[in-house]
Amino acid sequence: MATRIVEPEAGPRSKRAAILAAAVDCFGETGFEATKWSTVAERVGIGQTALYHYFESKxxxxxxxxxxxxxxxxxxxxxxxxxxxxxxxxxxxxxxxxxxxxxxxxxxxxxxxxxxxxxxxxxxxxxxxxxxxxxxxxxxxxxxxxxxxxxxxxxxxxxxxxxxxxxxxxxxxxxxxxxxxxxxxxxxxxxxxxxxxxxxxxxxxxx
Amino acid sequence: MATRIVEPEAGPRSKRAAILAAAVDCFGETGFEATKWSTVAERVGIGQTALYHYFESKxxxxxxxxxxxxxxxxxxxxxxxxxxxxxxxxxxxxxxxxxxxxxxxxxxxxxxxxxxxxxxxxxxxxxxxxxxxxxxxxxxxxxxxxxxxxxxxxxxxxxxxxxxxxxxxxxxxxxxxxxxxxxxxxxxxxxxxxxxxxxxxxxxxxx
DNA sequence: AACCTGAATTGAACTGAACTCAGGTTGATC
DNA sequence: GATCAACCTGAGTTCAGTTCAATTCAGGTT
Structure with a gap:
């Protein structure tokens, strides 16, 4: 009954975990609204648009x-x-x-x-x-x-x-x-x- | 010591109170981020830009x-x-x-x-x-x-x-x-x- | 009545950050 | 070494928030 969401299995070069970690830092320190989505991308070391491969939106x-x-x-x-x-x-x-x-x-x-x-x-x-x-x-x-x-x-x-x-x-x-x-x-x-x-x-x- | 902010004294046709009331409704029901600033203006019955006469920003x-x-x-x-x-x-x-x-x-x-x-x-x-x-x-x-x-x-x-x-x-x-x-x-x-x-x-x- | 002043309002234009798109690159696997 | 999906990008779009120059309005002054 507790339909746990299937975590997208991480391909070997997936940056999903890195993005989540960076986002936690940014959102936690600076606040969600105040942090630019592109800053998260920078911190991970990818272009902003690459984020949309992993997440539909901020x-x-x-x-x-x-x-x-x-x-x-x-x-x-x-x-x-x-x-x-x-x-x-x-x-x-x-x-x-x-x-x-x-x-x-x-x-x-x-x-x-x-x-x-x-x-x-x-x-x-x-x-x-x-x-x-x-x-x-x-x-x-x-x-x-x-x-x-x-x-x-x-x-x-x-x-x-x-x-x-x-x-x-x-x-x-x-x-x-x-x-x-x-x-x-x-x-x-x-x-x-x-x-x-x-x-x-x-x-x-x-x- | 408790320097209470001086409320801008309301001119007779000031809509400040009406804006605050409308904003409380919108922000409270819909959420601050989710409500468009222009919706507040609509509800008060003025154009969006008129809001900036009373408040510097949303x-x-x-x-x-x-x-x-x-x-x-x-x-x-x-x-x-x-x-x-x-x-x-x-x-x-x-x-x-x-x-x-x-x-x-x-x-x-x-x-x-x-x-x-x-x-x-x-x-x-x-x-x-x-x-x-x-x-x-x-x-x-x-x-x-x-x-x-x-x-x-x-x-x-x-x-x-x-x-x-x-x-x-x-x-x-x-x-x-x-x-x-x-x-x-x-x-x-x-x-x-x-x-x-x-x-x-x-x-x-x-x- | 003509005039003035400042508060209130507006339409048009600007900004910047989230997001889309049309393709290009990479690398694991066969 | 060809393939194919996963991964990535630069250029462009959108849209809400905001700015600005210009206008209306109400109340007081002469």
Missing amino acids: THCLLTIMRLELQRSHDKFTEATEGVEDPTEALRAAVRAAYDVSDQEVLQMRILHNHMDLLSGTRKSKREEAERVEARKLVQLVERNWTNLLVRGMSMGAFPLRDAQLLGSGVLGLIVSVWRWYRPSGPTPLSEVSELIEGACVRMVAT | THCLLTIMRLELQRSHDKFTEATEGVEDPTEALRAAVRAAYDVSDQEVLQMRILHNHMDLLSGTRKSKREEAERVEARKLVQLVERNWTNLLVRGMSMGAFPLRDAQLLGSGVLGLIVSVWRWYRPSGPTPLSEVSELIEGACVRMVAT
Whole structure:
């Protein structure tokens, strides 16, 4: 049912990965609107028009980055929580997993959450729309992950009963709000953020 | 010290307010990038170029909307909390105030938080940069409002001691994360959201 | 009433970045 | 070493945002 998009298998001299990496850097540092599509081409070392061999548009590239990051987040959540039966421990593990990211992934998170609104409206071109739909599915999956975690905790009596959906999006909102301001070069280390948010989440859902 | 920008005093036939209102509708519903500047002009009933009599650019208009919304938020916070000496009650009042908004203000919130990243980098044109700087100042003011509330609660023994700045941006992040998904036409009434988040915030900062 | 001023407006032209097109190059494979 | 798809390019198109010179309009002055 989770129809994962087939990644175009990379021909040996494909620059797709290099383009994605360069785009993540540019979009993450400078912002999507502010970075010229041609700058990404330059950084990869190809002409601007070559980009269109790999991506239908600048936006198609952005949506691809977003989908990949969502896939990663979802996988990480699953990996971190599976087999942890105590709900509170599962919640803690999920939060820690959310902040166990590389600098590159921080950028991807920033890009993702700065352009969530793109996922609302339908896109005109085929491949853009495919990525958008897939990304939306993943968003819902991630939301369900968190909601289910809370539902399980509530039914097991570990968390008091509340609107799990609403509380879930609250927890998720709290966690991702960090990507708005966090900078690897900033004064606050991510480990500190992780600890504080972990505690906050636990208190939020507990008594 | 808080150098509030002097609103250009409205000549009797100024369309500035009408443009702002139309822009909030368009930017809020369709998204800033997706709405054509000329559409805003149409909705107001003037030619596109007339817009430039009031705003230096499409972005200048956006930044103005953002600043106005920040000013409103700040005022509302102050009004809701001043004179409330019990920290928990002040926190509750602040959260309730944050969600005591009209449908128009929901749109403005959405616009504001979808384009926070604009406030990071400097702008080229004068008036855009003026709005940006002012908006940034207001963001810091709002953050300080929440941090101070927590600091006061901690020093009074109402909240356990924690990194107030980090926790403050957490609380704020949780509160504004709602504007990402909330729709007045949606299934969840804002009052319900307000209650759940109010409780969550209190638990987050308390024991 | 004739005149003046500045705010408000406009149509036509400009700009620049995203994108298209019609072909050319490369290199893995047979 | 011929083939063919993957890969790439320069020249040109498009289109939304923007500029500009010129015009209208409303309210006040003489």
